[in-house]
Amino acid sequence: MEIERLGPDATFCFDCRVDRSCLNACCTDLHLVLTPYDVLRLRRRLALPSADFLRDHGEAIEMPQTRFPILQLQMRRSDRLCPWATGAGCTVYRDRPGACRAYPLGRTAQIGDRGQVVEQVVLQREPHCLGFDGGPQWTAARWFENQELAPYSTWADRFSALVARVRLSGRTLNEQQRASVRLALYELDRFREFIKQRQLLRQLRVARDRHRQILDDDEAALSFGFEWLALLLGGLSSDHTTRM
Numbered sequence: 514m515e516i517e518r519l520g521p522d523a524t525f526c527f528d529c530r531v532d533r534s535c536l537n538a539c540c541t542d543l544h545l546v547l548t549p550y551d552v553l554r555l556r557r558r559l560a561l562p563s564a565d566f567l568r569d570h571g572e573a574i575e576m577p578q579t580r581f582p583i584l585q586l587q588m589r590r591s592d593r594l595c596p597w598a599t600g601a602g603c604t605v606y607r608d609r610p611g612a613c614r615a616y617p618l619g620r621t622a623q624i625g626d627r628g629q630v631v632e633q634v635v636l637q638r639e640p641h642c643l644g645f646d647g648g649p650q651w652t653a654a655r656w657f658e659n660q661e662l663a664p665y666s667t668w669a670d671r672f673s674a675l676v677a678r679v680r681l682s683g684r685t686l687n688e689q690q691r692a693s694v695r696l697a698l699y700e701l702d703r704f705r706e707f708i709k710q711r712q713l714l715r716q717l718r719v720a721r722d723r724h725r726q727i728l729d730d731d732e733a734a735l736s737f738g739f740e741w742l743a744l745l746l747g748g749l750s751s752d753h754t755t756r757m
């Protein structure tokens with residue numbers, strides 16, 4: 514694979530279509546990290562309880578040193594193909610993960626000294642991908658807009674910021690902390706039950722007008738999950754925690 518950094522004004526030609534002979538070559542044998550927002554969108558799309566989603570589609574791994582829980586998409590055992598790849602394309606296309614949307618670009622976000630997001634974009638040319646064979650000209654910004662990546666990037670940056678803060682704190686998460694991360698980021702249905710049982714919103718003095726939203730809306734619950742983890746993991750307070 515050839516990888517090159519792509520500046521904001523650099524362009525590339527690309528056109529992916531389901532009638533290409535390379536269909537699904539890009540959906541095979543991936544080590545695809547699912548962000549909490551990827552899980553939220555896929556689980557909602559598939560209408561699966563989190564326990565079923567994690568059992569059937571998630572592969573739990575941990576970051577080195579911090580042991581921060583990460584989720585990878587399980588490929589099919591028989592042929593290492595993504596479970597949603599078919600001869601007619603991706604069956605979860607409208608809710609496909611952020612990494613699938615960004616491809617053939619890759620986007621990483623580092624958190625700078627002052628907490629700012631530093632974005633880096635690379636272009637990945639894989640020999641099997643025929644999409645570079647003509648097609649419209651894109652900049653990274655136009656490609657990301659076309660692929661509706663914006664909410665995925667926003668949530669991915671929030672995730673990266675939390676991971677980076679834990680790493681910079683130099684700690685290794687214990688089992689209870691890892692369980693809390695899994696609950697708040699990847700198991701929103703169970704997290705809601707936990708919130709109710711522990712009366713967490715009242716205990717943390719979360720503004721009353723947010724209660725119903727957190728209990729009813731997936732994005733609001735995930736946002737609260739990030740805030741709660743920042744508090745729980747200690748010394749990780751951020752802009753988000755001050756808005757409870």
Ligand code: SF4
Pocket residue numbers: 539540541543595596597598599602603604605606609610613
């Ligand atoms: S989710 Fe869709 S686009 Fe992403 S790897 Fe699977 S089939 Fe391919």
Ligand code: SF4
Pocket residue numbers: 528529530533535536537538539540616641642643644645
């Ligand atoms: S053109 Fe590239 S991205 Fe599109 S199906 Fe082929 S390998 Fe996948």
